[in-house]
Amino acid sequence: MSSKVCQHCGEPIPAHFKNDSFCCHGCAHAYKLLNEMGLGSYYEKRTFDDHIRPLIPEEAPKIDYSAYTEGEDNIRTLHFMVDGLHCAACVWVIEHILERQPGVTYARLNMTTRRLTVKWDQTKTTPEKFTQTVFELGYRLIPYNPEELKRKDTAEEKSLLICMAVAGFAAANVMLFSVSIWSGSDMGDATKTFMHWLSALIALPAIAFSGRPFFKAAKTALKQRRLTMEVPISLAIILAALLSVYQTIQGAAHAYYDSAIMLLFFLLIGRYLDKRMQTRALDSAENLLTLQASFATIKNKNGSKRIPIKSLKAGDILIVAKGEQIAADGVVTNGYSSTDNSMITGESLPQQVIQGTAVVGGCINLEGVLEVRVTAVGDKTVLAELSRLVETSMQAKNKYVHIADKASRIYAPAVHLLALGTFLFWFFYPNTSGETAVIYAIAVLIVTCPCALALAVPSAQVAASSYLLKQGVILKSGSALERLKDIDTVVFDKTGTLTEGNFKLITDDANSEDLRIAASLAVCSSHPLAYSLVQAVNPQTKAAPNVKEIPGKGLQTTILNHTVKLGSRDFCGIADSEHTNHSELWLKAGDKEPVCFLFEDVLRAEATQAVQQFQEMGFDTILLSGDHSSAVQAVAQKVGIKTFFAHQKPQDKQGFLKHLQEQGHKTLMIGDGLNDTPSLATAHVGMTLASAADLTRVHADIILQNNHLLAAPLATKFASHVHHIIKMNFAFSIAYNSIAVPVAMAGYITPLLAAVFMSTSSLTVMLNSLRLAITKQGR
Amino acid sequence: MDVLIYLIPIALLMGLISLAAFVWALKNKQFEDLDGAASRILFDDEETTTSKKEDN
Numbered sequence: 001m002s003s004k005v006c007q008h009c010g011e012p013i014p015a016h017f018k019n020d021s022f023c024c025h026g027c028a029h030a031y032k033l034l035n036e037m038g039l040g041s042y043y044e045k046r047t048f049d050d051h052i053r054p055l056i057p058e059e060a061p062k063i064d065y066s067a068y069t070e071g072e073d074n075i076r077t078l079h080f081m082v083d084g085l086h087c088a089a090c091v092w093v094i095e096h097i098l099e100r101q102p103g104v105t106y107a108r109l110n111m112t113t114r115r116l117t118v119k120w121d122q123t124k125t126t127p128e129k130f131t132q133t134v135f136e137l138g139y140r141l142i143p144y145n146p147e148e149l150k151r152k153d154t155a156e157e158k159s160l161l162i163c164m165a166v167a168g169f170a171a172a173n174v175m176l177f178s179v180s181i182w183s184g185s186d187m188g189d190a191t192k193t194f195m196h197w198l199s200a201l202i203a204l205p206a207i208a209f210s211g212r213p214f215f216k217a218a219k220t221a222l223k224q225r226r227l228t229m230e231v232p233i234s235l236a237i238i239l240a241a242l243l244s245v246y247q248t249i250q251g252a253a254h255a256y257y258d259s260a261i262m263l264l265f266f267l268l269i270g271r272y273l274d275k276r277m278q279t280r281a282l283d284s285a286e287n288l289l290t291l292q293a294s295f296a297t298i299k300n301k302n303g304s305k306r307i308p309i310k311s312l313k314a315g316d317i318l319i320v321a322k323g324e325q326i327a328a329d330g331v332v333t334n335g336y337s338s339t340d341n342s343m344i345t346g347e348s349l350p351q352q353v354i355q356g357t358a359v360v361g362g363c364i365n366l367e368g369v370l371e372v373r374v375t376a377v378g379d380k381t382v383l384a385e386l387s388r389l390v391e392t393s394m395q396a397k398n399k400y401v402h403i404a405d406k407a408s409r410i411y412a413p414a415v416h417l418l419a420l421g422t423f424l425f426w427f428f429y430p431n432t433s434g435e436t437a438v439i440y441a442i443a444v445l446i447v448t449c450p451c452a453l454a455l456a457v458p459s460a461q462v463a464a465s466s467y468l469l470k471q472g473v474i475l476k477s478g479s480a481l482e483r484l485k486d487i488d489t490v491v492f493d494k495t496g497t498l499t500e501g502n503f504k505l506i507t508d509d510a511n512s513e514d515l516r517i518a519a520s521l522a523v524c525s526s527h528p529l530a531y532s533l534v535q536a537v538n539p540q541t542k543a544a545p546n547v548k549e550i551p552g553k554g555l556q557t558t559i560l561n562h563t564v565k566l567g568s569r570d571f572c573g574i575a576d577s578e579h580t581n582h583s584e585l586w587l588k589a590g591d592k593e594p595v596c597f598l599f600e601d602v603l604r605a606e607a608t609q610a611v612q613q614f615q616e617m618g619f620d621t622i623l624l625s626g627d628h629s630s631a632v633q634a635v636a637q638k639v640g641i642k643t644f645f646a647h648q649k650p651q652d653k654q655g656f657l658k659h660l661q662e663q664g665h666k667t668l669m670i671g672d673g674l675n676d677t678p679s680l681a682t683a684h685v686g687m688t689l690a691s692a693a694d695l696t697r698v699h700a701d702i703i704l705q706n707n708h709l710l711a712a713p714l715a716t717k718f719a720s721h722v723h724h725i726i727k728m729n730f731a732f733s734i735a736y737n738s739i740a741v742p743v744a745m746a747g748y749i750t751p752l753l754a755a756v757f758m759s760t761s762s763l764t765v766m767l768n769s770l771r772l773a774i775t776k777q778g779r
Numbered sequence: 780m781d782v783l784i785y786l787i788p789i790a791l792l793m794g795l796i797s798l799a800a801f802v803w804a805l806k807n808k809q810f811e812d813l814d815g816a817a818s819r820i821l822f823d824d825e826e827t828t829t830s831k832k833e834d835n
Binding site: 088091092109110112113158162165172173176198202 | 791810815
């Protein structure tokens with residue numbers, strides 16, 4: 001390998017390339033462009049992130065931007081998702097290069113969400129023009145409609161944050177007075193009452209404002225005759241406030257304004273963290289979805305145009321380029337090629353398609369350009385059928401009860417009973433007034449302090465998800481980690497999950513001269529088999545002269561007056577000999593005996609290790625595949641899985657998982673094909689890879705971002721660790737309560753004691769959870 | 780203790796100002812891109828239109 005790297009994209013430069021600085025013309029052009037624009041310092045500032053797609057300068061696709069454009073006047077706005085963002089310098093260079101284009105008035109790229117907003121003057125430039133320069137640098141811009149992504153969650157998150165700020169402000173200020181009261185033992189009664197009134201002035205409006213999220217939820221719960229965590233919380237806060245007002249009027253020594261507002265503040269922190277985690281998970285999932293956004297090229301009077309897949313109609317003629325996904329179900333009207341159906345069926349061998357063959361949306365066109373007449377769109381497609389299978393399973397999954405809900409189901413009645421018991425005891429106790437009984441009962445309500453309890457789960461979840469995100473694991477559903485800890489069986493898909501979904505040359509007895517000739521032809525084609533052949537022989541192979549590609553058949557050239565052919569069995573004129581389960585390429589050089597090269601879908605490097613780790617953790621491992629039995633068996637043996645099933649249709653896979661669940665097993669399904677989607681939804685936990693199809697990622701609970709299989713056992717181990725921390729958090733808060741509650745029931749609690757209990761328990765829980773975020777890799 | 784008459788309003792006012800500042804910042808989308816904001820401060824100024832400038 002050459003040690004030279006391209007000055008623009010940082011990828012190694014092929015050795016046969018004469019240029020020392022760049023790997024391709026695109027990169028050279030990009031380098032020149034940036035230096036001309038005075039943005040050359042980009043190269044000094046940037047750093048590459050291995051997890052991100054490398055820069056590949058390319059032509060901007062011809063997209064119809066009008067559907068995404070906003071604004072009525074000359075100044076229009078477009079929103080883009082940016083692919084290939086490595087570091088802050090990328091943000092800098094994209095913003096600057098856009099803003100220096102004539103007509104662009106505004107360009108702002110959000111580094112956190114990877115979303116870009118551009119405003120431009122319609123009379124001076126067009127989106128096609130300004131996106132072109134960004135594509136030339138190697139970044140990709142994918143337009144999206146912000147209205148579609150806008151959720152009420154984000155608004156809710158903001159309002160929670162404001163509530164939290166108000167509560168925090170009030171808590172700090174009320175505490176100022178409380179500390180004065182607690183420490184000023186020589187304070188006159190008048191001053192004390194004055195301080196109490198001031199506290200009331202701050203705390204009461206703050207409670208009314210910041211408490212709304214809880215009060216509303218409690219109201220809804222009560223209407224539905226349910227007891228949720230919000231009910232005792234609201235009750236404790238409101239009663240504490242009312243009791244304090246009463247005691248202030250009476251000129252009593254104690255008031256609970258500080259407890260009430262502090263309780264609210266801690267609870268809001270928990271609520272906010274919870275919401276934040278949900279939105280962050282959704283954001284990353286949405287980014288992934290939009291990046292692979294769904295455009296299709298259709299034929300029209302003026303040639304072709306790219307339109308969103310959503311606006312496809314039956315009867316449209318799709319133009320499917322080599323390597324592109326077929327956007328909808330249809331019939332081939334023109335062209336000759338083969339398709340990779342592994343996403344739909346799990347079969348690893350490509351299928352030949354000719355004019356008249358029906359193709360299914362989601363398959364990948366491997367060879368020539370195909371024209372496909374769309375026969376079905378929307379809910380009539382094979383994909384939509386899969387979606388329906390998925391939906392029914394998802395409904396069942398949504399019934400999962402979170403550990404926090406389980407806790408609150410015990411907690412809420414327990415608190416009310418304790419408070420009631422305290423009231424009854426003191427009410428009938430000789431020599432105490434009814435008033436004292438009420439005060440003690442309220443003190444119990446306040447001091448049972450669910451804030452540690454409310455923080456126990458969200459603080460651990462947030463810490464855990466941010467750690468996992470760094471490891472390339474995106475948690476899509478809030479309960480995914482909780483469910484992951486229960487599993488006892490791991491079910492794998494084969495093609496694309498345990499294997500790479502690419503072919504690799506496995507013939508090792510071929511003569512090296514034959515291989516060299518084959519490679520020199522193959523280098524001229526981008527067919528996956530040809531590509532693997534070149535990679536296996538010598539990635540820097542020089543092309544043979546005058547190679548012709550005959551789509552769907554093979555490659556041909558003339559060397560020293562001999563015709564040399566590389567391609568399919570028929571193309572090389574080989575009689576129908578025995579067929580294998582492998583993909584094959586034949587080489588026929590002149591009169592020599594034809595040579596056959598066999599290819600196989602290879603295992604991912606870490607597949608065996610990942611399976612082993614699961615087995616060491618004591619899980620059953622099962623392989624389900626839609627592929628032929630010999631291929632499935634070979635993979636199963638290699639990775640060490642004893643139970644395997646071949647020829648599994650999507651329905652079969654789903655049925656198998658259902659059967660396992662009925663037997664009481666909790667399953668983790670790892671798959672990436674569309675055919676796995678129903679099973680992913682059925683399994684206790686569904687895990688998929690970032691390279692999977694949209695629909696699959698939507699319905700998975702966990703996405704492995706870098707297609708790194710070892711992250712799966714890592715996440716599973718981590719899940720039980722997280723569960724352990726959550727249980728510890730519960731134990732802490734229960735321990736605090738078991739001290740505080742008897743004190744409160746005996747009537748010895750003071751606002752100072754309540755504050756100490758509340759903040760120490762909440763802090764302990766938060767600190768304990770933070771341990772998750774700093775966990776070392778390999779735990 | 781008369782000093783309280785000044786001190787309490789001052790303390791409250793200071794708190795309120797910071798609360799207002801926070802709400803303003805939130806409404807003004809200052810918290811939208813925390814990663815970007817951390818790096819943006821290091822970006823060069825607009826004026827460097829020519830590549831000759833290499834001041835370290």
